[in-house]
Amino acid sequence: MRRVLGLLALAALPVAVLAVFFVLPVSGMVGRGLWGDGGFAPGQVLEVLGRPRVHRVVWFTVWTSSVATAAAVALGLPAAYALHRLALPARRLVRAALMVPFVLPTVVVGVAFRELLGESGPLAGLGLDGTPWAILAGLLFFNVAVVIRTVGAAWEALDPRPAEAAAALGAGPWRVLATVTLPALRPAVVSSASVVFLFCATAFGVVLTLGGVRYASVETEIYLLTTTLYDLPAAAALSLLQLLVVTALLAVSARLRATPDATVARSVPRPTRVGARDLPAVGVTLLLLAYVAAPILTLVLGSLQTPDGWGLGNYRALGSTGEGSALLVPASTALVTSLRTAVDATWMALLLGVLVSVIVTRRSHGRAERRLRALLDGFFMLPLGVSAVTLGFGFLLTLGHLRSSPVLVPIAQALVALPLVVRTLTPVLGGIDDRQRQAAGSLGAGPLRTLLVVDLPVVWKPLLAAAGLCFAVSLGEFGATSFLARSDAPTLPVVIFRLLGEPGALNYGMALAASVVLAAATTVVMLLVERLRVPSTGAF
């Protein structure tokens, strides 16, 4: 009983924060769908879901997400092998480079792909601009890193001996892969695939910038219904649908995220030399590298083009409010706002994330406690899947009176980043043998001292990595921020989106330049994070 009370005390802060800033807004949003003007009216949800346009939107979301997920897995697996099992030169750098898209602001990616595929872009000949393929390319660009990270971390820690045993029993390399390695990796593959599907299905910035009004996913449709058509019940109905699907998917992925078998002694394999049969995997990795580099390069080149030739004019213009005063504040001020917000969001997410991680990884005594922990674990994962737009919109509905408060944006961003922190920390904390803590305790160390002696030495690096990840994610967060940022204090992604919507070559150039600045900032942060060599960073 005392243990359960202790658990609840520890959980109080994260639960309270999540309740006020997550459950309340989301349920406010859902309530909007279920309660009409005249009371409880679930019928209007069904009416909305019966609309042909909604059918189209849902179908579009499902098929693009499925195809993008399949492609991410198909390309991510060989790359995970090449980057985590082979002794490739500069593989850490390549890993970091492939991780950059994941934290790149969605708006930036949208802009980059438009530059690449658009009328004057180098790949204009493919005629992909404005087609669903452009959206698919954007989704894949973002999410292949998730597969590489998750499967790669599992593959790296995979005991090589079962595979060796199979080889010694006469199984050829492909046979070993199919009968031993892939079954062992299945939890990681399925878990990353379900998370990628989730990310694709709730993608916002990419679909909005690349799809326009012609192609809408559930997420952008919610945005459109809210901000342009003011059809709040319909938006709420879609949010509700999304919430249900996402929760179901999260439950499935949590089930599949099987805990690794800690009972057997593992030997960590050395990376092997690259052999002839590894060439396809290396080829796929290089292809992905090119795929990631191409839009970014086009973006950089585009940002250096001014009406009067090559130059830094677009960057200099970031100190202004744009052509025809498109902005209320200069872009440079928005950058400062972004950085300041990211710092706030980072410490908030870390504070909550550490508490949550400690709560869910401590060993349970008894069934009630175990159930409670599992429940809390699932609860804290919810922000992972609930669309940022739903969250942002819910904030507006329920916490509207707080709207002028500057804390709203960092809190929303912290909630978006919270699952990433938890997913980075829990494998590490869970990997600490509880007997170490017991040993420290038996030697006379109090709980705090145990934390310092046993947990901290193992956790400080993942903690730093999580902080970096949070910072990068917060810098690029667009979905929730676009709802919440005050017009006189926008963040850089909001400014970029605004500039894109304004006429004028300078405004477009400024959007490109601001995107490069944002991308550079997140890239630097990710390179630093990669230096910490925490395998669980960005893995699910």
Added chain:
Amino acid sequence: MLSLSHVHVDYDGAPAVVDVSLDLPDGSVLAVLGPSGSGKSTLLRAIAGLEPARGTISWDGRSLAGVPTHKRGFALMFQDGQLFAHLTVARNVAYPLRLRHIGRTTRAARVEELLALVGLEGYADRLPATLSGGERQRVALARALAVEPRLLLLDEPLSALDAGLRERLAGDLAAILRASGTTALMVTHDQEEAFAVADRLAVMRAGRLVQEGATAEVWGAPADPATALFLGYARVLSGDPGRLVLGTERPYALRRSALVADVDGPLRGRVVSARATPDVVRLVVDLEGVGEVDAVAGPSGAYPGPGEQVRLRVDRGRVAPVGGS
């Protein structure tokens, strides 16, 4: 026949196996014995084709260089079995049979036969996670034998088990290997395991092969003092102490029971410590002109306590010449 000729293996840039040459006749069981870090496991992995090696590893005169692991026809059994956790016992054992496209009925019969051979009838549908350590090793053995390997490679097959089980399984392993006529190479750091299972011994130290031969030969004449001590001899005497105790200056290795307390014994000493075991009383005696040596006293009756004088005689059957002397 397996032949190694001047085999070198580097592990992470450091030499792990240095210039090893040996032959293993068909049907024999060789134990490669060495302390941890002696390079014995690396040698085994090189034979299996899991580590790149220099020199020649050949089978029946044909070099295995360039032949990948799965085409060598050797089976490898790991310290902890390495069963495939997602397959049942029967499917684990059937795994190599499936690879060889053996029909369902033959396969089922063969699996049953193999499980009977290792004493695990009725375990077919269990998952590895539900088995004890000893059962897992038996399944691993059955799986390895299913290949009908030209050579069975065993990497510390019994080390992960507790003492009683290890002894029993060592006997079973020896019997199963002989019954199936399997040529085997076992790596171990435990000399008792080696004696129980193998009929040939190879001793490795610091990457080099120190001695190789029939078990009794190696045991009867260790190549050098360090080998003698590793094989379980208590002390090696040579020079003056050797002359005093054994009447020769050439080095001899003494087992712990080579000196026996005997009132008529020719050697005199003072007991430093005495420790009773179920069979005998083990003494440490300070022998004049020699220093401390191990000795035993009969199990029954009074035995000398620390500080007392004692007389000892040499049991000639429990000493062995060292270095081919």
